[in-house]
Amino acid sequence: MSAVLDPGVAPTPPGPLTELWRDFKRNRGAIIGLAIVIALVLCALLADLIAPYSPSEQYRDATLHAPAWEPVNGHRFLLGTDPVGRDVLSRLIHGTRLSLVIGLVSVGLSLSGGVLLGLLAGFFRGGLEITIMRLMDIMLALPSLLLAVAVVAILGPGLANAMYAIAIVMLPHFVRLTRAAVMGELAKDYVAASRIAGAGTARLMFDTVLPNCAAPLIVQATLGFSAAILDAAALGFLGLGAQPPTPEWGSMLASALEFIQSAWWVVTLPGLAILVSVLAFNLMGDGLRDALDPKLKR
Amino acid sequence: MFSFLLKRFALVIPTFLGITLLVFSLIRLLPGDPVEALSGERGMTDERYQRLLHEFGLDRPLWMQYLEYLWRALHGDLGYSTITHEPVFHEFITRFPATIELSMCAMLMALVIGLPAGIVAALKRNTVLDYSVMGASLTGYSMPIFWWGLLLILTFSVTLGWTPVSGRIAIQYDIPAVTGFMLVDSLLSSDAGAFKSAVSHLILPAIALGTIPLAVIARMTRSSMLEVLREDYVRTARAKGASTLRVVGVHALRNALIPVVTTIGLQVGTLLAGAILTETIFSWPGIGKWLVEAIHRRDYPAVQGGILMSATVIIVVNLVVDMLYGVINPRIRHQ
Numbered sequence: 001m002s003a004v005l006d007p008g009v010a011p012t013p014p015g016p017l018t019e020l021w022r023d024f025k026r027n028r029g030a031i032i033g034l035a036i037v038i039a040l041v042l043c044a045l046l047a048d049l050i051a052p053y054s055p056s057e058q059y060r061d062a063t064l065h066a067p068a069w070e071p072v073n074g075h076r077f078l079l080g081t082d083p084v085g086r087d088v089l090s091r092l093i094h095g096t097r098l099s100l101v102i103g104l105v106s107v108g109l110s111l112s113g114g115v116l117l118g119l120l121a122g123f124f125r126g127g128l129e130i131t132i133m134r135l136m137d138i139m140l141a142l143p144s145l146l147l148a149v150a151v152v153a154i155l156g157p158g159l160a161n162a163m164y165a166i167a168i169v170m171l172p173h174f175v176r177l178t179r180a181a182v183m184g185e186l187a188k189d190y191v192a193a194s195r196i197a198g199a200g201t202a203r204l205m206f207d208t209v210l211p212n213c214a215a216p217l218i219v220q221a222t223l224g225f226s227a228a229i230l231d232a233a234a235l236g237f238l239g240l241g242a243q244p245p246t247p248e249w250g251s252m253l254a255s256a257l258e259f260i261q262s263a264w265w266v267v268t269l270p271g272l273a274i275l276v277s278v279l280a281f282n283l284m285g286d287g288l289r290d291a292l293d294p295k296l297k298r
Numbered sequence: 299m300f301s302f303l304l305k306r307f308a309l310v311i312p313t314f315l316g317i318t319l320l321v322f323s324l325i326r327l328l329p330g331d332p333v334e335a336l337s338g339e340r341g342m343t344d345e346r347y348q349r350l351l352h353e354f355g356l357d358r359p360l361w362m363q364y365l366e367y368l369w370r371a372l373h374g375d376l377g378y379s380t381i382t383h384e385p386v387f388h389e390f391i392t393r394f395p396a397t398i399e400l401s402m403c404a405m406l407m408a409l410v411i412g413l414p415a416g417i418v419a420a421l422k423r424n425t426v427l428d429y430s431v432m433g434a435s436l437t438g439y440s441m442p443i444f445w446w447g448l449l450l451i452l453t454f455s456v457t458l459g460w461t462p463v464s465g466r467i468a469i470q471y472d473i474p475a476v477t478g479f480m481l482v483d484s485l486l487s488s489d490a491g492a493f494k495s496a497v498s499h500l501i502l503p504a505i506a507l508g509t510i511p512l513a514v515i516a517r518m519t520r521s522s523m524l525e526v527l528r529e530d531y532v533r534t535a536r537a538k539g540a541s542t543l544r545v546v547g548v549h550a551l552r553n554a555l556i557p558v559v560t561t562i563g564l565q566v567g568t569l570l571a572g573a574i575l576t577e578t579i580f581s582w583p584g585i586g587k588w589l590v591e592a593i594h595r596r597d598y599p600a601v602q603g604g605i606l607m608s609a610t611v612i613i614v615v616n617l618v619v620d621m622l623y624g625v626i627n628p629r630i631r632h633q
Contacts, residue, residue, distance in 0.1 A: 138316035271445030
């Protein structure tokens with residue numbers, strides 16, 4: 001800051017994004033999380049290019065090959081093969097795509113539904129608000145996996161139903177956050193000013209108030225990503241989510257269970273992939289929370 | 299105090315009704331007609347169909363059916379399992395002690411490790427110790443416990459051979475079920491080998507199930523402790539010349555534990571949900587494993603009853619925790 005400033009020009013304040021980045025990068029854990037997330041996204045986008053084999057091709061001459069660094073089966077498959085001879089590395093890479101899609105779809109569904117219900121509850125107090133919030137309390141009374149299992153029991157097992165189930169499970173968090181943020185904003189002068197200027201309810205909801213409620217929602221959406229990946233893997237593991245031969249991490253683990261004594265890699269590696277991705281989104285979410293909203297800091 | 303308890307109790311009723319409604323609609327939303335499913339391939343006459351419909355009470359309006367369901371559920375009648383033809387309530391109750399035993403041991407482990415870890419992390423803030431506790435806690439919080447359980451089996455059962463892989467006790471011990479809790483029953487049988495066997499079966503599942511509550515409790519204790527350590531009364535206690543042990547143990551800890559108690563209560567839900575995964579991995583004969591099997595066998599009365607009962611347990615525990623909260627924190631009663 002030693003440069004001589006032109007007295008006529010005030011130094012421009014940093015934009016909101018620059019400021020966010022400056023706070024975010026102070027948190028080393030958050031940067032590591034972000035780096036892993038970027039790597040996961042690249043993996044998912046370029047899965048067809050970087051996966052050495054097809055995720056469903058079965059090399060029947062090479063079932064349960066050990067990883068390349070163990071001097072057993074040679075270097076043909078870097079992370080070994082599964083019980084029917086599919087390349088574990090390729091399945092993990094394609095599983096990344098699946099996990100991110102699961103996260104994107106369920107968080108997207110839950111976020112849009114939750115924001116809508118939260119805005120309604122925040123704007124129209126009274127009967128509607130009580131109905132919505134009571135309903136959310138009932139959903140919160142059940143632990144997430146139990147509720148997801150209940151929803152899957154109704155809809156039937158499968159990847160799509162698992163995503164709906166996870167979206168329903170996460171809904172109350174978004175509704176409560178949105179409503180709380182809306183109620184905080186509604187008391188402020190700029191909303192009253194906009195109302196006096198003649199803005200209709202819909203405009204007030206989506207154009208005036210909603211953008212100012214974004215910070216906690218972004219944080220919750222990031223953390224929701226990790227919850228979605230974890231719950232989808234748990235449902236897949238229980239046989240209630242993605243069905244084989246889909247290369248989903250949880251169902252990969254479940255189908256390799258009987259080989260736990262003979263082939264450690266078919267059990268260890270999918271779980272490691274789940275842990276690393278969940279951890280990355282949690283680290284990033286914590287960092288975003290600290291950077292976006294000092295009030296939420298714990 | 300009494301009106302606080304009453305108010306809190308009144309809030310439970312709509313939640314319970316909502317859950318019965320959800321569980322009741324579980325059957326209604328299922329595709330297929332239960333009476334037609336009974337008829338088999340030959341089909342049935344229209345007259346017989348109507349009679350069966352009447353017998354099951356399915357010809358009455360939905361709200362009447364719901365009220366009847368509610369009435370029966372309140373009396374512990376949750377219908378019969380379509381696979382074993384046993385009353386669902388009985389099936390649940392006989393398996394529940396196994397889940398309670400596992401959950402209590404998991405929670406005990408989480409508390410014994412989590413509380414001191416959180417306190418130490420807060421006292422040694424921004425040191426390597428603090429960072430490692432928080433790093434471990436975040437990893438534990440992100441852990442897919444079904445995989446964590448498998449890793450424990452792989453290490454301690456398969457490679458080292460220290461603990462058995464599954465079940466509650468070795469098959470050579472035939473322990474009469476007095477309380478349903480294997481640890482207690484095997485102690486009562488006064489066979490030291492049986493007790494040892496029960497303990498060795500319990501350790502790994504308890505670690506797997508306790509990991510997430512442990513991580514949450516450590517994090518919560520640390521942040522709550524940090525907040526309390528900044529309070530004026532802590533500074534006053536220090537200024538008076540009280541020893542660090544006294545300041546932390548007597549002045550700070552009691553107040554820091556208030557939010558932690560709530561967290562512990564909330565973890566009961568996590569434990570019951572985690573039991574679904576843990577029991578499946580370790581073949582632990584509790585309600586989690588039973589529920590998953592019921593879903594796979596399409597035993598819908600069992601699924602319904604299991605979900606309703608688990609939800610009820612969680613609601614009751616949360617109610618008790620809220621009341622305890624009012625007892626240890628008088629400020630909340632006077633809002």
